[in-house]
Amino acid sequence: xxxxxxxxxxxxxxxxxxxxxxxxxxxxxxxxxxxxxxxxxxxxxxxxxxxxxxxxxxxxxxxxxxxxxxxxxxxxxxxxxxxxxxxxxxxxxxxxxxxxxxxxxxxxxxxxxxxxxxxxxxxxxxxxxxxxxxxxxxxxxxxxxxxxxxxxxxxxxxxxxxxxxxxxxxxxxxxxxxxxxxxxxxxxxxxxxxxxxxxxxxxxxxxxxxxxxxxxxxxxxxxxxxxxxxxxxxxxxxxxxxxxxxxxxxxxxxxxxxxxxxxxxxxxxxxxxxxxxxxxxxxxxxxxxxxxxxxxxxxxxxxxxxxxxxxxxxxxxxxxxxxxxxxxxxxxxxxxxxxxxxxxxxxxxxxxxxxxxxxxxxxxxxxxxxxxxxxxxxxxxxxxxxxxxxxxxxxxxxxxxxxxxxxx
Amino acid sequence: xxxxxxxxxxxxxxxxxxxxxxxxxxxxxxxxxxxxxxxxxxxxxxxxxxxxxxxxxxxxxxxxxxxxxxxxxxxxxxxxxxxxxxxxxxxxxxxxxxxxxxxxxxxxxxxxxxxxxxxxxxxxxxxxxxxxxxxxxxxxxxxxxxxxxxxxxxxxxxxxxxxxxxxxxxxxxxxxxxxxxxxxxxxxxxxxxxxxxxxxxxxxxxxxxxxxxxxxxxxxxxxxxxxxxxxxxxxxxxxxxxxxxxxxxxxxxxxxxxxxxxxxxxxxxxxxxxxxxxxx
Numbered sequence: 001x002x003x004x005x006x007x008x009x010x011x012x013x014x015x016x017x018x019x020x021x022x023x024x025x026x027x028x029x030x031x032x033x034x035x036x037x038x039x040x041x042x043x044x045x046x047x048x049x050x051x052x053x054x055x056x057x058x059x060x061x062x063x064x065x066x067x068x069x070x071x072x073x074x075x076x077x078x079x080x081x082x083x084x085x086x087x088x089x090x091x092x093x094x095x096x097x098x099x100x101x102x103x104x105x106x107x108x109x110x111x112x113x114x115x116x117x118x119x120x121x122x123x124x125x126x127x128x129x130x131x132x133x134x135x136x137x138x139x140x141x142x143x144x145x146x147x148x149x150x151x152x153x154x155x156x157x158x159x160x161x162x163x164x165x166x167x168x169x170x171x172x173x174x175x176x177x178x179x180x181x182x183x184x185x186x187x188x189x190x191x192x193x194x195x196x197x198x199x200x201x202x203x204x205x206x207x208x209x210x211x212x213x214x215x216x217x218x219x220x221x222x223x224x225x226x227x228x229x230x231x232x233x234x235x236x237x238x239x240x241x242x243x244x245x246x247x248x249x250x251x252x253x254x255x256x257x258x259x260x261x262x263x264x265x266x267x268x269x270x271x272x273x274x275x276x277x278x279x280x281x282x283x284x285x286x287x288x289x290x291x292x293x294x295x296x297x298x299x300x301x302x303x304x305x306x307x308x309x310x311x312x313x314x315x316x317x318x319x320x321x322x323x324x325x326x327x328x329x330x331x332x333x334x335x336x337x338x339x340x341x342x343x344x345x346x347x348x349x350x351x352x353x354x355x356x357x358x359x360x361x362x363x364x365x366x367x368x369x370x371x372x373x374x375x376x377x378x379x380x381x382x383x384x385x386x387x388x389x390x391x392x393x394x395x396x397x398x399x400x401x402x403x404x405x406x407x408x
Numbered sequence: 409x410x411x412x413x414x415x416x417x418x419x420x421x422x423x424x425x426x427x428x429x430x431x432x433x434x435x436x437x438x439x440x441x442x443x444x445x446x447x448x449x450x451x452x453x454x455x456x457x458x459x460x461x462x463x464x465x466x467x468x469x470x471x472x473x474x475x476x477x478x479x480x481x482x483x484x485x486x487x488x489x490x491x492x493x494x495x496x497x498x499x500x501x502x503x504x505x506x507x508x509x510x511x512x513x514x515x516x517x518x519x520x521x522x523x524x525x526x527x528x529x530x531x532x533x534x535x536x537x538x539x540x541x542x543x544x545x546x547x548x549x550x551x552x553x554x555x556x557x558x559x560x561x562x563x564x565x566x567x568x569x570x571x572x573x574x575x576x577x578x579x580x581x582x583x584x585x586x587x588x589x590x591x592x593x594x595x596x597x598x599x600x601x602x603x604x605x606x607x608x609x610x611x612x613x614x615x616x617x618x619x620x621x622x623x624x625x626x627x628x629x630x631x632x633x634x635x636x637x638x639x640x641x642x643x644x645x646x647x648x649x650x651x652x653x654x655x656x657x658x659x660x661x662x663x664x665x666x667x668x669x670x671x672x673x674x675x676x677x678x679x680x681x682x683x684x685x686x687x688x
Contacts, residue, residue: 305518
């Protein structure tokens with residue numbers, strides 16, 4: 001906690017060992033270690049190569065549709081009667097979420113490294129769809145690991161991935177959700193080390209993934225900064241984003257970490273409530289540090305170090321861990337992390353849909369739910385940016401079920 | 409460092425002129441009592457070194473057989489405290505057969521590294537294999553374990569190239585575990601010729617014994633892969649034998665221990681046959 005006083009920058013991490021303070025690192029089996037090192041080297045080289053960024057920028061603009069707009073949510077602002085609320089409209093990207101930003105970056109790196117096969121894990125299917133999309137675009141075979149439980153509750157995305165030519169492999173080990181999908185993707189990678197590139201979807205995993213995914217997602221925050229300066233002539237006062245693994249959030253937050261006047265809030269999935277055992281997916285508010293999937297970070301786990309499944313209404317948030325940089329930002333006090341329940345997210349989903357004509361995904365509905373609580377407490381000249389990181393088309397079936405509505 | 413049970417065992421195997429058998433079973437699979445009775449029966453059945461799995465919910469380097477074994481153990485209520493109690497109970501009867509605890513870092517991290525090392529040594533553990541702590545993270549567990557007097561056994565794999573091998577061997581003690589396939593436990597069958605070549609290359613860089621494992625299922629494979637190595641490790645085949653012996657509700661049957669003991673006997677027999685064949 002004393003770090004807050006002594007640090008002069010929050011944006012220089014990770015160190016050469018892939019650590020953000022205590023968090024991060026490279027906790028992988030020896031078989032993967034040489035690959036992780038090769039990846040790190042390739043990524044460092046790509047960062048130094050202006051043609052890499054130029055090609056990526058071109059794809060982000062013409063293929064993904066960036067920059068995404070910074071939109072003044074006028075009616076929501078009126079309704080809440082406090083802070084001036086802006087949405088960073090990353091749900092308007094190609095494939096409907098921020099996930100494409102990272103996938104374009106990683107597939108460019110895979111091609112640069114001469115890899116011939118793409119694998120990925122997915123929970124809600126948003127990352128899987130984005131991976132299947134870029135794999136189709138560049139003509140590489142693609143296998144997406146997805147928990148059997150998630151396959152059953154995210155059928156439209158499963159179908160999308162198959163249309164795009166990806167093979168969706170159901171994961172039945174464990175409880176058949178995101179963490180198990182990640183385990184199986186890692187197992188695939190270990191067995192196919194020569195030709196395979198693993199596109200991790202969130203800012204977690206062994207170094208260099210957390211830093212690399214953050215870098216590719218930071219386009220969100222960089223754009224937001226420029227756009228806010230253009231719209232209001234100054235930086236925003238408040239940032240809000242939802243946290244599962246935390247890739248959209250770190251993308252928005254990172255360019256603002258060294259602007260101390262900007263207050264930053266990460267919103268975790270509080271599920272049935274933080275007090276309900278194994279009934280939430282808020283690893284930072286309701287978990288403790290441990291080691292899983294290659295990095296040390298806050299995890300949902302029992303007293304014996306066994307990983308818990310967690311629960312959230314949003315399949316994209318029920319991951320038992322969180323990116324290590326978030327764990328460090330929590331401990332250093334730079335970012336405030338708060339939980340929001342399923343019900344609050346569902347209410348915010350409906351409010352936004354009716355007031356703004358935007359159907360948000362259940363993931364950013366969590367961020368919205370916190371905006372609902374926070375905005376009224378802030379003055380009218382407080383500029384608030386919320387990352388609308390995904391659209392809700394995929395969630396309408398789940399929402400209908402929760403609201404007891406008939407489809408059609 | 410004084411000789412550990414592991415060092416003594418490999419010295420004795422060298423005297424005997426045969427490769428050793430390293431068995432892997434999971435603590436608490438299918439339940440505490442059965443797993444303990446299996447553990448106690450292993451030395452007589454022919455296990456020269458015992459690897460005892462510390463069950464983990466997310467065993468990323470393991471194939472379906474060991475994953476299932478781990479989950480059966482957790483379901484039956486296995487914890488780190490019980491795993492250490494099991495070793496303690498074994499040591500009351502056996503003071504010679506080495507026990508190596510194998511697993512993943514998180515349960516140790518949560519137990520507390522210092523407390524774990526202290527309790528493991530007190531229980532009679534000789535070494536550790538912790539899959540997800542590579543040399544890059546040595547100060548987490550490897551160095552404290554070595555300082556406390558435990559062997560820290562590292563995995564070398566087909567992806568460990570010549571440049572990296574010295575780093576992998578640097579803080580390894582007891583023996584080197586050569587992973588015979590690039591993959592997870594109990595899946596593909598290893599290529600005998602390639603493995604032998606890699607084992608030779610490891611032995612050129614270290615005096616430590618080398619044990620070969622991952623994917624060895626039959627006595628014939630064990631015999632073939634022991635050529636040039638000091639030991640072979642069999643795990644998935646053993647926990648599969650346990651799985652196949654269970655009743656419909658996943659409970660142990662009278663057959664469970666017998667099947668396992670029978671398989672260990674035949675594996676050890678195969679390793680002894682090599683020595684006879686060579687003598688002829």
